[in-house]
Amino acid sequence: MKISTLGYTIKEGFKNVWTNKVFSIASVATMAACIFLFGVFYSLLVNFQNIIQNVESEVAITVFFDEGTSQERIDQIGQLIASREEVSSFNYVSAEEAWEEYKLIYFEGDEEAAESFGTDNPLANDATYEIYMTDISYQQELVDYLSSVDNVREVRQSEDVANTLSDANRVLGIVSAAIIIILICVAVFLISNTVRTGITVRKEEIGIMKMIGATDFLVRAPFIVEGILIGAVGAIIPLAILYAVYGRVIKYVLERFEFLSNMMDFVPVRDVFIVLLPVGLILGIGIGYVGSRITVHKHINV
DSSP, X not given: OOHHHHHHHHHHHHHHHHHTXXXXXXXXXXXXXHHHHXXXXXXXXXXXXXXXXXXXXXXXXXXXXXXXXXXXXXXXXXXXXXXXXXXXXXXXXXXXXXXXXXHHHHSTTOHHHHHTXXXXXXXXXXXXXXXXXXXXXXXXXXXXXXXXXXXXXXXXXXXXXXXXXXXXXXXXHHHHHHHHXXXXXXXXXXXXXXXXXXXXXXXHHHHHXXXXXXXXXXHHHHHHHHHHHHHHHHHHHHHHHHHHHHHHHHHHHHHHOTTHHHHOOOOOHHHHHHHHHHHHHHHHHHHXXXXXXXXXXXXXXX
């Protein structure tokens, strides 16, 4: 492609936007609203998933051993646990540690009752492994495996919590996909209308260009550039607003509702925008390109 042809295409694309400025502004505003809603929803989704992951990291599977199991065999079981991909971390709790923890919880304020046991440990056979997972949806699979291991007496799991968190992740995925599809369809429709208006306004000019032998690219490209410009501007504006507002909203929420600071950690703006920025730009430009390409193909026959 010649530089002069590229320059002409870009120039005509800007001209189309300016000529149809009312429709262009409406399309940019709608695109901005779509990308803004997408950004807000994505930010909420990322933070909610972060909360779920934090909760998942606190949900443990507890493994108990048969009475009389040697420490060597317990260590071997630990090696089996460490080899599992779904395990993020685990720790060994000896019978002595279990008894000390039990006394702190159940004999608080009644130390004399705890001392009455003397050197006897009622939990002598309750050494355990506490296992934490990378993805709680694999909990049942891990439980089934551990239950089949020799010298494992019992495996305790938080089945209700695991099912609830897995269902929440599934619902989030479905809702996310539905909202994104709806926003994309709305934006494509509006950009298509704007480009179609530009084609209608320049119908006579397009006819003359065809008569003098203008190439397909020369006729169609300015309208595609128009769609891309609308998409790019419609994406940049809301992303800039979201970047400026995100941190302030989190700060306000933490100051207004102090109890939340102890319950959850918000994802930093940099971690959110490392994905949101490129995705938002690609989405805006992509929607602009697709919307204009569909309209040009449908309404310009060259």
